[in-house]
Amino acid sequence: MGTSATTTAGLRISVLLLLAFFTARISITQAATNGGDLSVLNSLKDVWANTPPNWVGGDPCGDNWDGISCSGIRVTSITLSSTGLSGQLSGDIASLSELQILDLSYNKGLRGNLPQSIGNLKKLTNLILVGCSFSGPIPDSVGSLTRLTYLSLNSNGFTGTIPPSIGNLINLYWLDLADNQLEGSVPVSDGDTPGLDLLVNTKHFHFGKNQLTGSIPTKLFNSSMTLLHVLFDSNKLTGNIPPTLGQVNSLEVLRLDRNSLTGTVPGSFNNLGSLTELSLSNNDLNGPFPNITGMTVLSSMDMSNNSFDSSSFPSWISSMGSLTTLMLENTQLQGPVPAGLFSLPNLQTVNLARNDLNGSLDIGPSHSSQLQLIDMQSNFISDYRQRPGANDVDIILLRNPVCDETPNGPRQSYCIPPDRNSKYTTPSNSCVPGRCSSNKTASPNCACAFAYTGLLVFRAPSFSDLGNATIFTALQRSLMDSFRSTQLPVDAVQLSNPRKDSSEYLDIDLKVFPYGQDFFNRSGVSRIAFSLSNQTFKPPSMFGPFFFLGDEYTHFDGGGSGSKKSASTGIIIGAAVGGIVLVLMVILAAVYAFRQKKRAQKATEQSHPFAHWDATENTGGFPQLKGARCFSFDELKKYTNNFSDANAIGSGGYGKVYRGVLPTGHLLAIKRAQRESMQGGHEFKTEIELLSRVHHKNVVSLVGFCFEQGEQMLIYEYVPNGTxxxxxxxxxxxxxxxxxxxxxxxxxxxxxxxxxxxxxxxxxxxxxxxxxxxxxxxxxxxxxxxxxxxxxxxxxxxxxxxxxxxxxxxxxxxxxxxxxxxxxxxxxxxxxxxxxxxxxxxxxxxxxxxxxxxxxxxxxxxxxxxxxxxxxxxxxxxxxxxxxxxxxxxxxxxxxxxxxxxxxxxxxxxxxxxxxxxxxxxxxxxxxxxxxxxxxxxxxxxxxxxxxxxxxxxxxxxxxxxxx
Missing domain, CATH: 1.10.510.10 (Transferase(Phosphotransferase) domain 1)
Structure with a gap:
């Protein structure tokens, strides 16, 4: 009994000493991050599961918490995409008064309502919450975020109506509320009430895949607008198409398909000379088939499944030289199809199924070399004249007289539906992929790694040939060029399985492979995801508007599900030896007093990075710094590959400048003085103090400096586009x-x-x-x-x-x-x-x-x-x-x-x-x-x-x- 009591008392003493130990550590740690911002991040940490493991300590800015970016001591950006976050967005976030970017995309575990207090983030420019599970109404307080340029809330579960207050966002460039459960009418201004018609600077209206009802207001569009994309597809809209749409001359993509729109196509549409994609399919439009010859650069036209007046095939279509895709299924067309149609130089796909077309089908001797598919099933075609060179074109004439004449004879190929599925996958780059272990995948460069994966979705591609390797090679190259230009840690990308979904969106599986190791860190994944969610990446023009849905990345430590098992084992072992650890803490506490001095010195060096500053050489006291960091010479050697010539990016009378790469993948410009041009210590200190207090969007930032081993170096942010x-x-x-x-x-x-x-x-x-x-x-x-x-x-x-x-x-x-x-x-x-x-x-x-x-x-x-x-x-x-x-x-x-x-x-x-x-x-x-x-x-x-x-x-x- 006495032994048990003694053991218990000893453990209590150990625990008390342990608490004293950590209390002492906290007391000598000076947090550089603003106290209010630190409190908010700790609040988010409390309500979110799966926050990054380095979210510890009292200085998120100084300790480079994953996903957190700062200007000085204030938090300005939170980007944590595809990291498995779960929980709700706390209203405390409104206290981050300097926050400019909030991107939490591709975290399916984030749910609940957006807090009304989000409207207090007055400096927010980018609010990006793509592919989460947020629900409830979009708070009308978003209309107070007058600096917003990107508002992307697509692919969630938001309900209710579109807040009219969004009309106050005069700087808005990108508005994407698609793929939610929004309902009601589209808001326009009325007296003191704002509406979307006031967004004359906005380029993108993306509202597809919701449950919007009522008619599209005539007032919604006007000649002052600079819209590029208007997407209202897959809603429940009724009434006529507003003729004011024809006043938006800048329009390039228009999708109104899959609604219940009625009436005629406005004649003003002929003014849309910049339009490249037009989809009005699956409505109840009527009247004469519209003449849109004014759309001189139109690539893709889909008018299928409407109730136009019966008429012969429009001859003017044969003069639209930019057409790649023509979809006129079930539009009451009748009579023969002119052979000149198939000579359009860019034509790839023609769908004229379920009409009253008749006569003989002749694709002509000089049909387009890009032609892939002609679908004319369920018409009255009596004959097909095959031409030399037409064997590469898939022709479907099912349920036409030409396929019914010889029921017992051999079936012609055009009477059998072809397999149109594409098996495209990015090929390897002149290498032979080996077998990869675990969950790793071989990249196009044949390196095994844990790829970051997701789905690229293109809402209005102007092409329809999904087997064209040249097109997808261009997309792959464009992705890599974008990632490289923004210095992302990407070695290769792989595209596979292109296919059209039920909404005629083009879906492509994407894999992104890490550079220099076989897994990404959290910073790398978030930066890649942000470049896609924030539309930094610009695809080739034929792909049109897109969005990305990233998968959760679970291999930050180079493991995955297997590492979870290892972690569980580690927890069990840790619990088993917990008692031993407590006993050892008694010993650690005994030597604590001896080591306290070293800890205090280390804390001093962290808060005063010039602790090694030599004040005997007329340098004065320690520099008084505001945000700049003291780098060691060894650190900069590592970041510049030992100051190799390959990393040298400039030289001048002062010395050389080297490109440096931080472990996070961020780039630095390191200005290294030559011995003969170095300033005195006092002058160098004065320059550092001056630069460290400068923090402005339009002034190049000093990241840090080095003053040891006889070196003077200044480290700046890397600015990519020259002077x-x-x-x-x-x-x-x-x-x-x-x-x-x-x-x-x-x-x-x-x-x-x-x-x-x-x-x-x-x-x-x-x-x-x-x-x-x-x-x-x-x-x-x-x-x-x-x-x-x-x-x-x-x-x-x-x-x-x-x-x-x-x-x-x-x-x-x-x-x-x-x-x-x-x-x-x-x-x-x-x-x-x-x-x-x-x-x-x-x-x-x-x-x-x-x-x-x-x-x-x-x-x-x-x-x-x-x-x-x-x-x-x-x-x-x-x-x-x-x-x-x-x-x-x-x-x-x-x-x-x-x-x-x-x-x-x-x-x-x-x-x-x-x-x-x-x-x-x-x-x-x-x-x-x-x-x-x-x-x-x-x-x-x-x-x-x-x-x-x-x-x-x-x-x-x-x-x-x-x-x-």
């Missing part, structure tokens, strides 16, 4: 239309205004030029290179007297003459950049100075200010709305006297006004990921840190103007 200078000169292959230039100007101005007016203390850049403005994957402008920057915190005169530094052509002449630096010196340099944007000329070119050339050519009484010979020829054929005000602004920025120049805040307001007058939204991204930006476009853009860009851009300028 503005490279874009204007054509080096990067990016198309720079006039409106795109306006957006770039606005982004750069906002970044510079932030430095002048919101940074604490204010910062003068001192080297603004087109080579120091970088373009990210959305062509958002980012101000870069702070090597010459100055703080204004210690100045009470509004200027800093300093040695003149800068780049010829951009240098403020007043600063050059007086050596007094003010923020207006940056304004002058920015004015030169504005002139570059309009002319694509370098500031000093062949002895001519751009500012002087524009002044001499300007004549405000003439069209375009008489600048036709100066303006960039690449934009001369565009409608240069706002050019006059743009040039006026540039010239005010380059005024000789700084006091007469506008502030950067005023510059921002003026550019915003120019954009608004040009009919553009100044708050939209430069290039949305769902816009028609064709991947920089058709070329491989050089990276901003490439050797070529340094030759012009001055990334490490060897010729800074530095008078002594």
């Amino acid at each position: 503005l200078g490279d874009a204007l000169s054509g080096k990067s292959g990016i198309s720079m239309e006039w409106t795109r230039r306006l957006k770039v100007a606005l982004g750069a101005a906002r970044g510079l205004a932030y430095l002048h007016e919101l940074a604490d203390p204010p910062i003068i850049h001192r080297d603004i030029k087109s080579a120091n403005i970088l373009l990210d994957e959305r062509l958002t402008a980012k101000v870069a290179d702070f090597g010459l920057s100055k703080l204004m915190g210690d100045s009470e005169k509004g200027h800093v007297t300093t040695q003149v530094k800068g780049t010829m052509g951009y240098l403020d002449p007043e600063y050059y003459m007086t050596q007094q630096l003010t923020e207006k010196s940056d304004v002058y340099s920015f004015g030169v950049v504005l002139l570059e944007l309009a002319t694509a000329k370098r500031p000093i070119e062949r002895g001519k100075y751009i500012v002087r050339e524009v002044k001499m050519a300007m004549d405000k009484t003439k069209s375009l200010y008489n600048l036709q010979t100066v303006i960039d020829p690449a934009i001369c054929n565009e409608s240069l709305k706002g050019l006059d005000k743009f040039v006026d602004l540039a010239m005010s920025c380059v005024h000789e006297t700084g006091a007469d120049r506008p502030s950067m805040g005023d510059v921002v307001k003026e550019i915003e006004l120019i954009l608004q007058q040009a009919g553009l939204n100044p708050n939209a991204d430069s290039v949305s990921t769902s816009a028609t930006y064709e991947e920089a476009e058709k070329g491989s853009p050089r990276h901003p840190y490439s050797k070529e860009s340094f030759e012009y851009s001055g990334g490490f300028p060897p010729s800074k103007l530095e008078p002594q």
Whole structure:
């Protein structure tokens, strides 16, 4: 009895010591993440099952919790797709006031209602919950998320009506509510009540596969809209098709099929000259068969199963050269089929079944080489004239007289239904796949791995030949190009089993294989899923609009179901030795005091990454950092493959820049100084402190630095689309239309205004030029290179007297003459950049100075200010709305006297006004990921840190103007 009591008391002491041990650890751990954000994430962790295993500790931002992205100490993004999350979305999420992206797609275990408080996420731009199990009504508070550009709630179980408040989302680009159980009518504005007709900037209306009722409101569409896709298929809509649809000239895809629509097809449809896919099938449309010859680029037309007036086959169809798919089953057509129809050069499939067509079928001697199928069963075809070369075309004439004449004779092939199932699978890349163990699959590169799988669903493909390997090879290549351009850890993709479902959607099985190992981590899967759910991936145009339904990925540890068994075994073993562990804790507690000092030192190093900073070499005290991380030299060696030449992406007077890859797959640009060009420790510390306090969408972010083993390195975010200078000169292959230039100007101005007016203390850049403005994957402008920057915190005169530094052509002449630096010196340099944007000329070119050339050519009484010979020829054929005000602004920025120049805040307001007058939204991204930006476009853009860009851009300028 005494022994038992002693053992119990000992265990109690062990437990108390264990609690003391962890309490002490917590007390010396300083969480960098905002306390409110940390509380919200812990709340989500409590209500969700299967959260990532590294969601531990008190610093999600500093500890890189899977799926969590931060700006400084604030959580800005939660992306956790296909990770097996289950539970409900807590209303606490509304407290993440800086959250911009929420993507929880492909987690079938997420269920319940969306909280009404979600409307408090005022900075949210992307709300993506595809393929979950959410239910109940969509809260009308989503109409308060006025910054939303993507609202994707498709493939859930939402009920109720479409909230009219969605009409308030003036920045919305993508609206997808398809494949739910929504009911009621489509809301339009009425007095003070908003409606979907107000979404004039939205490109995508996806409402298919719901239970919407009533007629499609005439007011829903108007000529101000810029819609590309309107999908109302598979609902319960009634009434007439609104003629106002014909006013949306931008429309490319229209699906109204599988409803109960009546009346005639509006004559205004003939105005839809950009339409490529039209499906009105399975309604009760009547009247004459519509003439739509104005749809000159129409690829796919499906009018099947309607009640049109009986008429002969429309002869005008034979003139529609873009047609690939013609579906006119059960449309009351009669008479012979013209042979010219089958000579359309792109024609692949013709379905004329269940009509009253008669006579002889003749596909002509020069039928389309792409023709695959002619289905004319259940007509009155009396003869089929076979032509040479027609053996590759599947022809179906079942239940026609031509197949009934010889019932006892041998059946012709056209009287037997062909097997149209496609067996396509991406082939191996010149290798022989071996046998893969466990649940692994051989990739096209013949490597065995745990693939990330899912279903690609294309809602309106313009082709119908599912056996065409060339088409699917193009899709495979497009996927890989997209994944590579966004630096995703993907080695290969495999496509298989293309088939049409009951809604005429094209379904394709997708497998994505990991790069460098045989399984993905959570970050890799979430990033891949986000690129598909957020429409970052752009398929070839013939595939049309798509969505993705990802499967849960269960192999994050390289295991799967087998690892669960191992985990269960581990739990049993752990329970068996639990008592022993508690006893051992007594011993650990005994040495705790000895090790406490080391733990405290380690905690100090984590909160002060310059704990090893050598203050004896005139470097001053530890740098005061805001978000930047101290990297060890060994870490950067590993990330750059020992600073190999293969990872070198640029060089200059300062040193070299290397591409580094974090274990998460994210890329870095690592700027490594040469020995002879290194700054003093104090100057290096000052530059790091300056950069670490800069956090803005339009300013390149400092990720961290390294100051050990005699090295000075700065680590920046990797910006993929080069410098503005490279874009204007054509080096990067990016198309720079006039409106795109306006957006770039606005982004750069906002970044510079932030430095002048919101940074604490204010910062003068001192080297603004087109080579120091970088373009990210959305062509958002980012101000870069702070090597010459100055703080204004210690100045009470509004200027800093300093040695003149800068780049010829951009240098403020007043600063050059007086050596007094003010923020207006940056304004002058920015004015030169504005002139570059309009002319694509370098500031000093062949002895001519751009500012002087524009002044001499300007004549405000003439069209375009008489600048036709100066303006960039690449934009001369565009409608240069706002050019006059743009040039006026540039010239005010380059005024000789700084006091007469506008502030950067005023510059921002003026550019915003120019954009608004040009009919553009100044708050939209430069290039949305769902816009028609064709991947920089058709070329491989050089990276901003490439050797070529340094030759012009001055990334490490060897010729800074530095008078002594």
